[in-house]
Amino acid sequence: MTDPYINNDLKDVESAVSEFCARELDQDHLHKLEDEHRYPRELYEKIGELGFIGVGFAEDIGGSGYGALGHVMAVKELCRCLPGMGMALSLGYIPGFVVDIYGSDEQREKYVRPMIEGKYISAISVTEPDSGSDLMSLKTRMEDGGDRYVVNGSKVFTTNAGYADFYALLAKDEDRQSIMMIDRDLIEKNGPGRFEINDLGRKMGINTTTSGELVFSDFEIPKENVLGQRGKGLRMVLDGFELGRIVIAAQAFGAMLYGYEKTVGYAKKRQQFGQPIIRFQSVEHDLVDMYVEIEKCRNLLYKAAWLYDNKDPESKKYSSLVKLAIPECAIKVLNRTIDILGGYGYMRDQGLEGALRDIRITSIYEGTSNIQKNTLSRMIF
16 A cells, blocks of 8 residues: 555565564563563663664764654554553663763764664653652752752653663752753762662563663763753653654554554454354454444554654644544454454454553543643644
């Protein structure tokens, strides 16, 4: 099928990632990592070496320059093969988008280039225990300490906490917000002051990743670690989220394809009453409904990425639109795939129940569905 947004280079990306997935991603390995609550670092390094992390980043920093559409094609294919693993791998670099967008040349070389190569895993610390999605109510503060800032406060739900190689920390800076970079040296020295990381424990899904609490007690960060312009931290986070939301929608879309394709294959083989169940009208209709949802989401996702790459004024709206619509569609489709497989769909080794648990977070992180509705209502009405 010809798609107006996807050129031959992007099709090559899709094929290369698909071949890698077929060769390297294994459900038993995923389950082992989940049971051990361990990140697939060796696979992350491989996708970095093969250039899959860098497909959407600019060539000047070691990427391929294919923009948001490049990110979408790679992440979609990773999650199409094995949603939990694809999500974990892409979450290693999605938090780094804000550093790539706003970092100085030196900061991009220090953080983004090794991330693209698969050597660094990124994290962004925004959410706090009391403020949740209200980023104007941050309590974590940075105060002037001469040649450094002194940070006090706490963050929660930081993905990759404990094994990330750098953190982008959003903190209250007088009456504004700024982003501070916590690099490897600061993590290893852990002082002056104190920086504590607490794992919040097992989650509903993507248990190959951590979700952590960060606690800062008079923790000192050099002033040169400020990202971009001081006092513009909130704007930077939201701009990073604009791209991040599109790529998260690609995670959900890939998981939707995974569930649909697995269910079609099952329905063609599963015999009941002397015929494959795909011949039952109710199953046929359900699969057609899924196909329609998939095609709607595909076009919406590719359009959102294209608008972002072309700096179209509609990009912010479509970023929220896909972040709202595609995860909701994916949850609905995966729920129905489990129904079609019946008891088999509920079993762990089929993969569908795990995919549903994993992609549930796509309607929550980087802005819940209700946050997206609030954003869209202000843009539309």
